[in-house]
Amino acid sequence: PGHTLFRHVSPAGQMQRLDFVLIEYYCQESTKDLDQASMVAIRMLIEDDYVIGEAALSSLKALIDSIQDASSEELEGEDSSDVRSKLFQCRQSISEVVSHQFSKDKRDEFARASFRMCNSGDVAMEFY
Secondary structure (H helix, E strand, O other), X not given: OOOXXXXXXXXXXXXXXXXXXXXXXXXXXXXXXXXXXXXXXXXXXXXXXXXXXXXXXXXXXXXXXXXXXXXXXXXOOOOHHHHHHHHHHHHHHHHHHHHHHHOOOHHHHHXXXXXXXXXXXXXXXXXX
């Protein structure tokens, strides 16, 4: 904890950043392993007291993708479309909260709109 790596983000926050990267890794086409991504995502969402916004969005996307072909038995009697709908609602709520970081300045309207599009899966964009 005395290392400069932990100056701005605590060890728990750094671990969450690693989990975020791990989820992204497991969701890539070349290494597609949605079960592993889901396990990391569920651990993060359940066990961590605070969740980095982008990590939460990535976790929910992994969960949404992993239950796409799930049967009702695997979901303990729940309909997969209902579960996906609830996960999409959670993702939208978190996306709105995270996107408010861009709303402090009117010049950031484009950044906020782009952020929302990226989180809905429409486009991929980086801010410089």
